[in-house]
Amino acid sequence: MSNIYIGYHFTVSPKELGTEILIAELGEKPFDSFIETEDGFSAFIPKSLWSEDLLEDIYLLNNPDFSISYTTEEIEQQNWNEVWEKNFDPIDVDGLCHVRAPFHPKTDAPYDIVIEPKMSFGTGHHETTHMMIQYLLDMNVEGMKTLDMGCGTAILAILAEMKGAKPIDAIDIDNWCYLNSIENAERNHCQHISVYEGDASILEGKKYDLIIANINRNILLNDMATYVECLNPGGIILFSGFYEQDIPHIDASCTEKGLTFLSKIQRNNWVSLKYQKS
Secondary structure (H helix, E strand, O other): OOOEEEEEEEEEEOHHHHHHHHHHHHOOOOOOEEEEOOOEEEEEEEHHHOOOOOOOOOHHHHOOOOEEEEEEEEEEHHHHHHHHHHHOOOEEEOOOEEEEOOOOOOOOOOEEEEOOOOOOOOOOOOHHHHHHHHHHHHOOOOOOOEEEEOOOOOHHHHHHHHOOOOOEEEEEOOHHHHHHHHHHHHHOOOOOEEEEEOOHHHHOOOOEEEEEEEOOHHHHHHHHHHHHHHEEEEEEEEEEEEEHHHHHHHHHHHHHOOEEEEEEEEEOOEEEEEEEEO
């Protein structure tokens, strides 16, 4: 594969919904990966797979309900760190958890997490990751067998271990996320995280006290029965990756399968929900 990439830097408004839809469309193209930015996201494709008409059939770019602009640049693969330093600022969640890149100075937060963002979502900038961090900070997870489903950069698995959860399985269907999660677990000196590449089908026979599922509505609904089957009685499951208007669909599926609603966190139009298995 060529070591030259074409980077597309998108500014999207409204950001949350537009970004989700546009990434879904671009996912049908040979883009390697995406990273969040303050005003949208960046998408990367090997130059060897790029073509002039790459974005011609992208519906959202011509949708009057969204304002989308972009710039492009050629990027040498070995210069990725320059991209991260331009786009990745440290995150502070309630003064308790700081998420930073290796090039940021160490902080005195109780939980100081170092993430090499590379090309994966889950740096903590996104509302859903931020809310899941808030939930974990508020919980006593000591000794809980934990699943981080759709782990991205493994930031939530890392925080869970820092708070005493073990053992922890971190699973993502994306190969880049899988490799990045392994690196980040090692970078944060984690001893109890096992990373797997795959989907919910690899959960058969596994049992957990805590499940963290920050994915999207359709995948959550599709795999809900598997998650509930894997959750021990009395276990906690945290959901995010969807909007406020999706709550009735998620809640109906949870209630039908024997989960009890405990609480909700909302950040902009994104929500996280906490349930317990009776």
